[in-house]
Amino acid sequence: MLQLNTIRENREAVIAGLERKYFKDATVTVDKVLDLDKQRRQTQQELDGALAQANGLAKQIGQLMKEGKKEEAEVAKAQTAELKTRSKTLEEDLKVLENEQNALLVLLPNLPHQSVPPGRTPEENVEFYAWGEKPTLPQNAKPHWELIEEKNIIDFKLGTKITGAGFPVYKGKGARLQRAMIQFFLDEANKAGYLEVQPPILINAESGFGTGQLPDKEGQMYHATADDLYLIPTAEVPITNLYRDVIVAENELPVKMAGYTPCFRREAGSWGAHVRGLNRLHQFDKIEIVQIRKPAESYGALEEMAEHVKGLLQKLELHFRIIRLCGGDMGFASALTYDFEVWSGAQARWLECSSVSNFETFQANRLKLRYKNPETGKTELLHTLNGSALALPRIVAAMLENNQQPDGSIKIPQVLVPYCGFDSI
RNA sequence: GGAGAGAUGGGUGAGUGGCUGAAACCAGCAGUUUGCUAAACUGCCGUACUGGAAACGGUACCGAGGGUUCGAAUCCCUCUCCCUCCGCCA
The missing domain is CATH 1.10.287.40 (Serine-tRNA synthetase, tRNA binding domain)
Incomplete structure (x- = not known):
């Protein structure tokens, strides 16, 4: 606000x-x-x-x-x-x-940072960094939705039976790969100085309001009406809200937290032709990093977080690019957002796999998240930031497609092998 | 789910109708003293809105919302949360 x-x-x-x-x-x-x-x-x-x-x-x-x-x-x-x-x-x-x-x-969105490019649609976002190259796929390369069926590692039909469309069931190497990635991402976050937290995945309305999902995105969240609780769309909500109504002691800053949670999104009305397979789900896994910073430091922290995400994608050996979102494509609460997109070889398109944002005081004002500025002696709002590090499904999609071998197997990135215990699928 | 107890400032904790925005202690901040550290002493030390250039004022807030009263932290009602015991249970 x-x-x-x-x-x-x-x-x-x-x-x-x-x-x-x-x-x-x-x-x-x-x-x-x-x-x-x-x-x-x-x-x-x-x-x-x-x-x-x-x-x-x-x-x-x-x-x-x-x-x-x-x-x-x-x-x-x-x-x-x-x-x-x-x-x-x-x-x-x-x-x-x-x-x-x-x-x-409450209806006014955050103001964009000076560096936000003008524009209204995703076409006007600005790419400013890229790493790696488009992989050369074998002749018989397939999109991931065929691969997962063929290898029997992710099952959408079973998920439909248990819950509905968009709730996949991971099996065998598919399930083990999920677990491996979660562990890997959390280990990397720990190494980067983030405190690992495991928050609730149901939140009350106050929490939803604090980070700006309510009332703006009411329809995007699953609502457990009997208890008036919402399933989280991202760990950003419970983790950032840990600091709701807090006056942080100066020596506790900066606050850096990371957590893994499943995320739930209704994605009402957004189902269409190119949301097949893992491209868009109602439930998915994500590791989120959150920082709480003094205002003067927050843009430095944004770069630091972007570097962290870059490192993850490089270790996974995935071709990716970073774009600066234009004003019209940015989220409600954000002042500046970098989107990370991985190259999906068989689909021949970019998939968003991380979004790193600085909210400046927008969330802090709703959260009443402050610190005592020793220079002014006054209680002042802090800045909040967060980013995905990383969201799993699209990484899996890109990994499966890009790492297809001529013999039909799929190579696992070296860094994940110790975590999952196999080097190919 | 049953029974009981409680919710006061950063913490502990007084306070049953006006002298209480709130004692005292601890923590914190500034200073005095002092070879250093410690101790001792003195002062300051909640949040929000609002008036004012400032100095300095006004109002509200003692879990939340209502009510009684000229006047409520204190009395009444509703709700929420927390704790203890019992039951159930991963």
Whole structure:
């Protein structure tokens, strides 16, 4: 959530930022917020004045009673009646204004960083780094959805029976490969100084609000209505929320956490022709890294996280590129996002496998995640960041397709062999 | 699921209607003293909104939401959470 102060003091810049994110009616909405803000403050002043008077009278009455001046006390009591009705009305007005203002604020996305390229669609994202080369596949190369069936390692039909479409069952070497990758990614995160955490995978509405999934992406999450809990779409939500309502001691910064969880996405309405196989699932596994940083350090941390993800893909020997998302393609809460895409040889296209973002104070403002700045002595919002390191299914898809051998076997990257205990499928 | 107990500032913990935004202690910060460290002493030490250039004010907050009262941390109601015992159980 944007801070009111920011909007008050930088109206034009805020509007411009919202427009770069293609937020509809930016000017109208911002001005409406500012107008409500003015009304709200005025109402609060009136209310505070009325309450201050009432408090003064109450004190007098207490004094008079003590002194036995009963009649004078009664007179003062009569005066409070009018103040009471007035403050009640003002209180209601204030609540209405606050609610209206909040309802608008909550809908405003984060402002993009200066380096975010202009543009509205994925075509306008900017590639700025690439590693490796497109692999030369054997003549009889197949897409991963054929390979997994042929090798009997991932079974979509069984998943459909148990749950529904998009819930694959991993079997044999397929299951062992999943486990190996999870372990590998977590080990790498530990080596990079991240504290490993295992959070709940059901979250309450407050947590969903804290990181910005609610109310923006309500329809994307599975909702267990009996208990009003949501299945997490990413470990970002429970892990970042560990620091909700926290004033972090300066010597505990930076906070770096990593965790593995299954992730659940309804992906309502997004099923189409090129979401076959592992390209898009309702349930998948992901290792997430999260950092909490002082504002001045957060963009350095973003680069550090990107380096970490690069390292993982290089160790897995996968051809990949990094793109800077354009304003229109970026997420609601993000100020700057790098997407990592692996090359999927048999599909001959890029697959997103990681997204690393700096949210600046956007989440921290919702989370009330702060620290005491020793320079100013003030309590100030921190910056939050997160990234996938990595999401499994598309890595598996790329690995299976790119590593096909002429004899029909699939080579496992060297770094994973000790983890899974086999070197080919 | 049954029975009981509780929720106060970073921590421990006082506080049953006005003198309490909140004692005391610990931790923390600044200083005095001091070969160094330690100890001792003095002061400061919650959050949010809001007025003000600032100094300095106003309001709200003692789990959450309602209520009683001129006045509520304190009384009443509802909810949430936590703890203990019992039952069930991976």
